[in-house]
Amino acid sequence: MNKNIIAIVFGLIVLSSVVIAVEMTKPQVCQDYFNIVDVNHDGRVNTLDMSVVKTNLGRRDCNSENNWCNEADVNFDGWISFQDMDIVRGWLYKKC
Ligand SMILES: [Ca+2]
Ligand SMILES: [Ca+2]
Numbered sequence: 001m002n003k004n005i006i007a008i009v010f011g012l013i014v015l016s017s018v019v020i021a022v023e024m025t026k027p028q029v030c031q032d033y034f035n036i037v038d039v040n041h042d043g044r045v046n047t048l049d050m051s052v053v054k055t056n057l058g059r060r061d062c063n064s065e066n067n068w069c070n071e072a073d074v075n076f077d078g079w080i081s082f083q084d085m086d087i088v089r090g091w092l093y094k095k096c
Pocket of ligand 1: 037042046
């Protein structure tokens with residue numbers, strides 16, 4: 001009986017630790033993505049970020065040496081496509 005209670009308490013402690021860990025990482029993950037789609041790093045995702053992506057649209061030379069085409073290659077696949085536009089558009093005016 002006591003072993004069952006100890007096992008249940010231990011299980012709850014482990015479970016709550018996992019829940020806390022997940023909750024603590026959520027905002028950081030959100031912030032990490034936000035920092036990528038906030039292309040001009042002004043703390044907002046808006047049409048200015050879309051403009052940077054649009055200006056670089058079609059470039060196929062994105063890499064770490066040119067800072068992923070002025071950071072417009074938000075999915076880091078090496079070129080600026082409508083996929084990058086869609087990603088930034090999906091974050092428009094959002095916050096973490
Ligand atoms: Ca911005
Ligand atoms: Ca891309």
